[in-house]
Amino acid sequence: MTRSPSRPPDAAARRTSKLVSLSEAAALVTPGSFVAVGGLWFQNNPSALVREVVRRGPGELTIVAAPPSSYAVDLLIGSGLVRTAYVAHVSFDHLGLAPNHRRAGETGTVDLVDCDEATVLGGLMATLEALPHHPVTSIAGTDLTRTSPLAAPRDVDGRGPVPAPPAMRPDVCLLHAQEADEYGNVRNLGTPFCDPLLAKASRTVVVTVDRIVTNDEIRSAPHRTVLPGYLVDAVVEAPYGAHPCASQGHYVHDEEQLRAYLHAGRTAETWRSEYLEPRVLGVAEGPDYLAAVGGAQRIDGLEESVR
């Protein structure tokens, strides 16, 4: 089929750019906010953005994340900014447990609400579908039904008590993807996983990307757009913004740095002195951070060594 050429809009109509700085984006997270954190395990964590939030330090946060979460969630928990967390699974996958999440669960410093994939997704889907609660088929027989407010049995639709998580609508959603244009059209080169769901359920959506592309580039492959601009409020250009996690299709996760994080995390004190201070509070995001972790070229080369 012959394609008609695209025609650009008249210069008279100037579309508003959604590009903001990392610190402007981080400022959208205010004390007491309900924050959705994107990514899964080591993939597509909004790492630079979360570090910037930690530098700013808004407290009393409630967070929700994709069922398998990792670095960004553990960092937020370790920073002491989190009061309540709806997180089904937080680990460093095959590298080990998430040290701050584990410690928070053992000491009770954070309200870790017991939940699983179905209860988290159900709560987010309830928002999308305008339901007060979204029943999930069954987590029958488990202790979740005993301990989790998300899974509290409820009589919905006359079928007797069934776990029915209430609708969750985060105030701010923090995501990392590979590419976007300045109007918020976002493209994932890997797996978007729960990020679109988190975005649709949230009031405000911020996306960091490794690379800003032109609107024409987005329009050249409309099927590849994962989040259309109407879902996105702010875009930040943040090269290597997922590090030490992977930005799928651009760079892999940095096992050396992740292991250093885990090692630092052996106590709350060592995590603060060996990770939080040198890698977050004591360094600016961007070139300084990149230099501190060995530079861009090293990250680009990880593909060869990370198994």
Place this chain on the structure above:
Amino acid sequence: MTRSPSRPPDAAARRTSKLVSLSEAAALVTPGSFVAVGGLWFQNNPSALVREVVRRGPGELTIVAAPPSSYAVDLLIGSGLVRTAYVAHVSFDHLGLAPNHRRAGETGTVDLVDCDEATVLGGLMATLEALPHHPVTSIAGTDLTRTSPLAAPRDVDGRGPVPAPPAMRPDVCLLHAQEADEYGNVRNLGTPFCDPLLAKASRTVVVTVDRIVTNDEIRSAPHRTVLPGYLVDAVVEAPYGAHPCASQGHYVHDEEQLRAYLHAGRTAETWRSEYLEPRVLGVAEGPDYLAAVGGAQRIDGLEESVR
């Protein structure tokens, strides 16, 4: 990022092909079946497949279709095979009303269940999400709440009467797309619209495609796969299988033939003698049908004339 080369499976493991003939696929629709019909308006109608179903003639069908449906639904209704239809909108868009749908509504020969987009999608989504009913925010104030069993107010989740369509699970889903491999991995070059939802809600899914591609071709662009193979039971190679509708990205809709359909549809008798007999019952699908409508080259050239 450097990509590792894909490695083909060992010859020892022979994967089962899902390729079947058009008539084998049509035979999946048995008398009394609940059939989901894909496409929207003139786009991606499973036209050849529906014509073959009409030639076989299983009666007492219940059908559901995307909110804006057109040719394939009107043809099924005109054929006399449909007892009940969950169709929100049936028209020939800017070309006019759907003659058999209109007549069925006026004569009462088919039970046209009043519904709208939200009630149809809600009923399908209920199946996907394991809900007995899926409440839809509101069709408040309309006569649908008075006339439609799909929209009957129901007390769900303690918020008083709200329209809550029951879960719909069609027996067979009939779709047309542009490309698939023999294992049922389906790619749409245009808009899949409700087709994935119809497929996921149905027990058996049949897809006709203009072109069979290799599994390697599918694997070369995993993001473009709209229906992964596990959702698809049978694939039929049917070039121009959407005609007189469009196969988005391959050929546009045939307004001359669609207008001829509408003209034939001025009475039930003329529709039967001027369309059903010559274009469906009296001609075999494939080369004969194509010759009867002016040939493949003519269809390929419609891009230039259809506005």
Place this chain on the structure above:
Amino acid sequence: MTSVETQTGTAEAGPGSGISYSPDELMTVVMAREIRNDDLAVTGASSLVPVAACLLAQQLHAPDMTLILPSGVVNPRPGRLYRSASDGRWVTGAEAVGTGYDLFEMSENGRLSVMFYGGVQLDRHGNVNLHGTGYRDGRPSFRGPGLANTSFAVVSGRIILFSAHHTRRTFVDRVEFLTAAGHLDGGDSRARAGITTDGPVCCITPLVTFGLDDGAMTVRSIHPGVDPETVIDRTGFALPTAPPWPVTAGPTPDELDVLRRVVDPTGELAR
């Protein structure tokens, strides 16, 4: 450029100008002026005019507005108009391709700010009937296409009504079947039904623009060159105000220029 419905084909385009335009072009320009920069709009069937109006508004005063076609195509830019809003050719050059589920989310989750409705019947309170007319024992003697998206009328921030046909058959006192909620019985009956969105704010026809400020259609302006008696004759309910009515500002040369040069270079609206 001629029409049985209006005489606007030869009307003035602006002070001092003598540009002619078709009824569809006029309706498109008038509708475009109703679109706001922060709108997210979805169009339906037979929507050449609303689609063109959104694309024109994007070019003029609403570059940030989002247009979503009924097939889920987001912000198309095909370089011309196609007569079917679901035409696959709208995909090329668009910003994204959504699904039916995305449309469901967009409406139910409260994002949709403008919806356009035409109708087999539109009544004076802006209610829409796409179901049928001439009911006897619940069965219509004329069956319409049915309404694809009733609930969008409830959840959409506001509604813009339009009709290519300004006749007594279309503009009725009361719809025979209420498929999409306008202002119901007028006054605050929409709010009393628990609907919190604005409902129909205007209705654009080849003859006039109706306002619905008090939940009932009132002539906001009559299009250039149209005889008020024609409007009265062709409207099936009593108009609340008598002529003279304000005259619709016709398309400006700039509006027509952008419309014809950028949005509709193949002249689909001029036919």
Place this chain on the structure above:
Amino acid sequence: MTSVETQTGTAEAGPGSGISYSPDELMTVVMAREIRNDDLAVTGASSLVPVAACLLAQQLHAPDMTLILPSGVVNPRPGRLYRSASDGRWVTGAEAVGTGYDLFEMSENGRLSVMFYGGVQLDRHGNVNLHGTGYRDGRPSFRGPGLANTSFAVVSGRIILFSAHHTRRTFVDRVEFLTAAGHLDGGDSRARAGITTDGPVCCITPLVTFGLDDGAMTVRSIHPGVDPETVIDRTGFALPTAPPWPVTAGPTPDELDVLRRVVDPTGELAR
């Protein structure tokens, strides 16, 4: 090729052969044999062995089975194994990329036929604990990662349990927190709780394969070269049957060949 857990590193690969293999390779081969041709399987965290087992089964006897990684990647074929099941490099060459919503649909709508679970604790009825241990006042002295997909244990056709660690700390009489339902209290208690799926059918460790035919773990077979006393010592519940137990059929040369040549050419399982 060595392991503190087993002596299988030098065990026989088949009659007359003397091929050595690692514990992970053995577990992968044993698990692959549990996969059926019509399966749709989803893997979770730390799932190198289940992922490899599915890929091996696809090569051998189950070419039609569908493997979905926890990130939604369908039927990957990267030409090697990556240690994280969510690694972005699994995308290249896969057949499709799904989302979290697709996973929700796949489980709730009853498509999922096999789910794999490891655990901080696994009990003799196949119940899974990924929450924690050593509870006092409801708070654990050891907090686990949490379970990403509890409900998959209910809706999945059957469950295959596995653990890289066969110790008394992992294999306990009763989980301290029941995060995913196995056979609950054993017998027909799973069915009595209204769960209609099969639940755990086996549990593969570096020492044995447990069967769960009556809702309780019984040694189905002991792996080649493993001392039965080691199994008894390292299992935290009383085993229903005493040795001698049947010996697990070790990997055949063909199984190992396909595993090492096609699935794991970089030797991730051999480490």
